[in-house]
Amino acid sequence: MKSYRRVPLQPNFLKVDSASGLVLGPTSAAFKPDPADNGVSVYRHAELESLGRSAEDVANAGRTRAVVATVLDSHVTDLDLRVLPDPMGEPQSIGPAHALISGWEGLSSKESRRRQRALAEGCTCSHPPGPWAALAPPG
């Protein structure tokens, strides 16, 4: 079981090795819970499949360019977080697959940052498919 997280490129949320110029992956800031619902917005792979959608549709759903990171449920639960369904009407193409990575309540800011960092370090790049280092560094 897995979920997709949009990682915006404008502004860019990809960290870069300044010596090699290679993209290292998303910054932990890309996994900061939204203060409005205290969760990290994701889209469930299984629900997207049932809608005939894919990670590419998640990348293209917003108004700004984005890449898509895959987060495994097992990694989320290892961090004592959970993925809760949160279907939305918009965008119609993928909204029904929307979910939230929840469980941030009561965490200290330091602990919250630690888990954000772990999510960022544990995710993989699903769109475009391939290693993070294959992405062109944000301009």
Next chain:
Amino acid sequence: MTTLTREAALVATDLGPDTLTRTPLLADKLAWPGGPLVELAKGLIGSGVTKAELDMDPSVLHLAASLLAGIWSSAEAPSTIVLRPQIFPLASGVQLEWHAGRDHVEISIERTDVIGLYWTNSQDEWDVDLAPGRSPIPRQLVEAVQRITQETIHARGPRT
């Protein structure tokens, strides 16, 4: 893994030089340059930070600019050889990061009373809450930024 709690940092700050001597994680002096925001912001722009990236709450910007000036000052970096951080906007603040090789530095500024510092060199990692203007800037953090800067210069040449 080595961890310094905010409380330990504050206690070390308050107890003075003897304690600092026994606390190698901390620099032996405060390194928080003051000064008006506009002067600190000029330093950021001089390092390559764009005006668009400075679009944040003034209190957050002041902390970020002061901390960066302190790091660069402690690193004794010439003004033409400072490595600007990557700047990531947060809903109520900003995150500053440097990465090169095995060294990674993250600074989170979301409140005016505490700054989150995290850095690692793959072998050790530190996760420290810093009280702005009170806690010394950790020596190891400055050294990590120095190493990242040197590695970047070695690979790509100095920015002039």
